[in-house]
Amino acid sequence: MAERVSILIPAYNERFFGEALDSALAQRHPDFEIVVCDDSPGEEIERRVASAGSSRIRYVRNASRLGFGGNFTSCLAQARGDLVKFLNDDDRLDPDCLAILAGMMEANPSITLATSRRRVIDENGRVLPPIAATAPVSHVSALVRGRELGDLALCNAMNVIGEPTTVMFRKSHVAADAAGLFRWGGVDYHCLADLSLWLRLLANGFAYYHAAPLSDFRMHEGQEQRGDAIRLDTLDEWLAIAREARRVGFLSTAALVTQAMSALRARILYGGPLERYEPPTRARLERVLAEVDRELSASPG
Numbered sequence: 001m002a003e004r005v006s007i008l009i010p011a012y013n014e015r016f017f018g019e020a021l022d023s024a025l026a027q028r029h030p031d032f033e034i035v036v037c038d039d040s041p042g043e044e045i046e047r048r049v050a051s052a053g054s055s056r057i058r059y060v061r062n063a064s065r066l067g068f069g070g071n072f073t074s075c076l077a078q079a080r081g082d083l084v085k086f087l088n089d090d091d092r093l094d095p096d097c098l099a100i101l102a103g104m105m106e107a108n109p110s111i112t113l114a115t116s117r118r119r120v121i122d123e124n125g126r127v128l129p130p131i132a133a134t135a136p137v138s139h140v141s142a143l144v145r146g147r148e149l150g151d152l153a154l155c156n157a158m159n160v161i162g163e164p165t166t167v168m169f170r171k172s173h174v175a176a177d178a179a180g181l182f183r184w185g186g187v188d189y190h191c192l193a194d195l196s197l198w199l200r201l202l203a204n205g206f207a208y209y210h211a212a213p214l215s216d217f218r219m220h221e222g223q224e225q226r227g228d229a230i231r232l233d234t235l236d237e238w239l240a241i242a243r244e245a246r247r248v249g250f251l252s253t254a255a256l257v258t259q260a261m262s263a264l265r266a267r268i269l270y271g272g273p274l275e276r277y278e279p280p281t282r283a284r285l286e287r288v289l290a291e292v293d294r295e296l297s298a299s300p301g
Contacts, residue, residue, distance in 0.1 A: 005032040005102050006081030006171070009089055010071040014044040016090040016218060019125070023216075024087055025054055029098035035078045037062060039071040045089075068190065072164070073181040076171065084171045086164035092121070092216040093165070101168040104208045112146060112205030113198060114168045115161055116214035123220040133158050134217065141211045146202030149209070150250050153195060157238055157263035161198045161207075165215045169201050185244035191234040192241055199241065203248050228277070232284045238264050239291055257299035265292050 007024045011017055024034045034057045038045045049059045058078065066074055076084065083102050087093060101114040117136050120128040137152065137160055138144075153160050161167065174197070177183035182193035189196040242251065242260050251257045268289050274282050 004081040005029060005083045005085065005098050005168075006079035007032060007034045007085050007087050007093075007098070008072075008075035008079055009034065009036045009087045010039065010068075010075045011036050011045045011089045012039045012071070013089050014040060014042060014048075016123075016220075017045050018048050019092055020087055020089050021048060021052060021057075023092040023095075025052060025056065026095045027093065027098045028095050029102055032056065032098055033058060033080060035075055036060065037066075037071050037075045037078065039066050041065075069180045069182045069188065069193065072193070073176060076174065076176065076181060079171050082170055082172065083168055085168045088163065088165045088218075090218045090220065091163070091165040092125075092218070094214045094216075097214040098168075100210055100214060101208070104210075105168060105170070108143070108206070108208070110206045111143070111208050112169060112173050113149075113161075113201040114208040114210070115166050116210035117212060118162055118166050118215045118217045119213045121216045121218050123218065125216075125218075127216075128219065133160060135160075136211060137209050138211055142209050144207050144209060146205050146207050147250055147252075149207045150199050150202040150245065151256055151260075153198075154242055154245055154251055155256060155259040155263060157260065157267050159192070159195045159198075161195065161202075162215075163217050164194050165217065167194070167198060173201055173204070175200075184241075185247065187237070187240045187244070189237055189241070191230065192237040196241060199245050199248075199250065203250070228281050231271075232281065232288075235264070235268055235285070235288050238267070239288060239295075242295075254299045258296060261292050261295045261299070265289065265296070268292065 036049055037060045039062050049057055105111050105114050118134055120134055122128055182189045182196055184196040251260055268285055274285050
């Protein structure tokens with residue numbers, strides 16, 4: 001019998017939740033549950049779950065607001081399946097997503113993370129051109145060493161592995177910090193929260209990459225994706241995650257460190273000369289740039 005899969009929806013945004021839930025219910029895999037942890041201030045998500053009328057769904061209303069990391073952590077704790085897949089409340093799954101990824105993981109216990117290509121969609125569900133992060137890792141489905149896939153993300157300073165909706169893993173392989181699922185090495189990740197988890201999984205096994213899209217990543221105005229504050233936080237987290245990743249065996253050569261730091265340096269300078277920024281922003285960029293340059297000087301490649 002197939003191992004039970006848990007689709008975990010840390011719900012907050014009512015606008016697209018119905019589409020996410022419908023895509024979960026449409027899965028062709030025979031044995032799965034859907035866990036909805038509702039962190040929203042209203043009742044629309046609860047009403048939408050009730051109207052679905054499905055015995056597959058377990059609905060949990062958080063007694064108090066848990067926030068981003070807390071709600072993901074709570075969802076994982078609620079999962080009864082061995083294999084788990086998060087589903088962001090504004091994304092969608094292809095009907096064969098669970099069947100394909102779970103089938104590969106069940107057939108090969110050495111796989112600690114299974115992912116796929118993903119499509120970018122807009123607020124109306126229209127497919128958009130790929131962005132750099134969603135470009136194919138491979139044009140054929142492949143089994144790869146986990147550390148190699150992690151190095152690919154680190155050396156490009158880009159999450160090529162996927163958002164929470166894209167990835168499947170085993171619950172038993174995750175040892176969450178007592179402070180939350182996205183704390184790693186003493187750092188609480190937000191911008192790179194998913195990558196902090198993927199790297200922990202990839203450090204200990206193989207990854208499966210499915211070359212055809214199995215999920216839709218929605219881009220819309222309600223997301224925290226733009227602005228100097230988010231960009232600065234992301235750069236800080238890239239530096240922290242690269243350092244922690246090296247500690248557990250990623251970026252194991254000077255050449256790989258140089259590639260990773262050079263990619264991060266390019267991201268810092270992507271917006272043009274630092275002088276164009278307001279003093280507080282420029283000061284943070286200069287600090288991160290100085291730390292990156294120190295890493296480069298210490299690891300000639």
